[in-house]
Amino acid sequence: MARASARQAGVRVGDLLELDVTAPAANGVFVARLGELVVFARGTAPGERVVAEVTQVRRNFCRADAVEVLQPSPWRRTPPCAVAGACGGCDFQHLQPDYQRRLKAAVVCEQLERIAGIDWRGEVEAVQPDDLRWRSWMRYAATPDGRPGLRASRSNKVVPLPDDGCLIDACCPPVGQRTVGGRSFKVDADAFWQPHVAAPEVLTRAVVEGLSPRPGERALDLYCGVGLFSAALARAGCLVEGVENNLRAVECAAENVPTAVFQCADVADHLSGRRDGAELVVLDPPRAGAGRAVAADIARLARRALAYVSCDAATFARDAAALQANGCRLDDLRAFDLFPNTRHVELVAIFTGPGCA
Ligand SMILES: C[S@@+](CC[C@H](N)C(=O)[O-])C[C@H]1O[C@@H](n2cnc3c(N)ncnc32)[C@H](O)[C@@H]1O
Known part of the structure; x- marks a missing residue:
């Protein structure tokens, strides 16, 4: 069916539309239709009937923000934060946490199927804290009069923080030392650290359980940051080599895991010239994926198994398809709710390398 253009439908920014919302889309919005015109509506839920204000008109679709709920979802709640909806940080705060996870599972399932042909029917696992006060670090913006705030959705406008602050901020010390499972990590202010307070332990456990590292095995930790997974692999007796392009992170990693070797390099450059493989590979790339x-290089180098840690289901699906096309086999895929109240989800996938199929 041809999509109607917004112009044909006569829709303009600021119009109020009455919408029946159907499914979750990627990016924390929900699909509704105005005749044949697709509307991506924010702040609503499948099954709801809402009045939404049009915020953007594109040729084949428009965006709108719910301003009145005529028929609420049974999973709607009053958002705990006074600026939820105005602030662009929490897409799902108006929905109960269990239901947020069901929506995220549906989106992951759809993306894996559509992009990689992967049939995944798993759940998004809850991690405590599973609602508020989970962020180990935050980046605030300043309002024109100098108050701390956060950006509005799809805008540079800064929404001032409410009196009780941002409710997902766990107020951890901003930089310095972090402790994971009794082990201390040095983290430079410019280096990456997992945002959820429980993520380092949850992800490390999932990677180690999935790979079952054996003493003496060689392990490559790609996009290694300050050495979170390197530390776990070294503790299991592996000979670990980490690759990371942020020099400050590499310096921290070398202090955090003195028995491992770290290279400050772009992963693509490093792998393209590399001949010697490793029994185990861990990769945890940024949102853009690998x-x-x-x-293809990882499939060439991974002899026994690899763990792919991802914060973006779409780029993971694209890379998973490439790994499978190069002979890797997907053995396990878990999803964790490490970004409660937002649309984001963390995946840990375990593949068998082509060398041991
Ligand atoms: C999602 S973080 C993962 C860090 C680490 N595994 C952890 O859990 O703390 C991705 C890391 O990849 C690094 N990075 C991004 N692009 C890179 C590239 N092209 N080559 C090497 N490292 C890269 C970033 O600096 C960041 O430390």
């Missing part, structure tokens, strides 16, 4: 060339 890309097809890196996936």
Whole structure:
């Protein structure tokens, strides 16, 4: 069916539309239709009937924000934060946490199927804290009059923090030392650290359980940051080599895991010239994913198994398809709710390398 253009439908920014909302889309919004015109509506839920104000008109779709709920979802709640909806940080705060996870599972399932042909029917696992006060670090913006705030959705406008502050901020010390399972990590202010307070332990456990590292095995930790997974692999007796392009992170990693070797390099450059493989590979790339060339190199180098940690289901699906096309087999895929109240989800996938199929 041809999609109607917004112009044909006569829709303009500021119009109020009465919508029946159907399914979750990616990016924390929900699909509704105005005749044949697709509307991506924010702050609503499947099954709801809402009045939404149009915020953006594109040729084949428009965006709108719910301003009145005529028929609420049974899973709607009063958002705990006074600026939820105005602030762009929490897409799902108006929905109960269990239901948020069901929505995220549906989106992951759809993306894996559509992009990689992967049939995944798993759940998004809850991690405590599973609602508020979970962020180990926050980046605030300043309002024109100097108050702390956060950006509005799809805008540079800064929404001032409410009196009780941002409710997902767990107020951890901003930089310095972090402790995971009794082990201390040095983290530079410019280096990456997992945002959820429980993520380091949850992800480390999932990676180690999935790979079952054996003493003496060689392990490559790609996009290694300050050495979170390197530390766990070294503790299991592996000979670990980490690759990371942020020099400050590499310096921290070398202090955090003195028995491992760390290279400050771009992963794609490092792998393209590399001949010697490793029994185990861990990769935890940024949201953009690793890309097809890196996936092909990993498939060439991983002898026994690899763990792919991802914060973006769409780029993970693209890379998973490339790994499978190069002979890797997906053995296990878990999803964790490490970004409660937002649309984001963390995946840990375990693949068998082509060398041991
Ligand atoms: C999602 S973080 C993961 C860090 C680490 N595994 C952890 O859990 O703390 C991704 C890391 O990849 C690094 N990075 C991004 N692009 C890179 C590239 N092209 N080559 C090497 N490292 C890269 C970033 O600096 C960041 O430390």
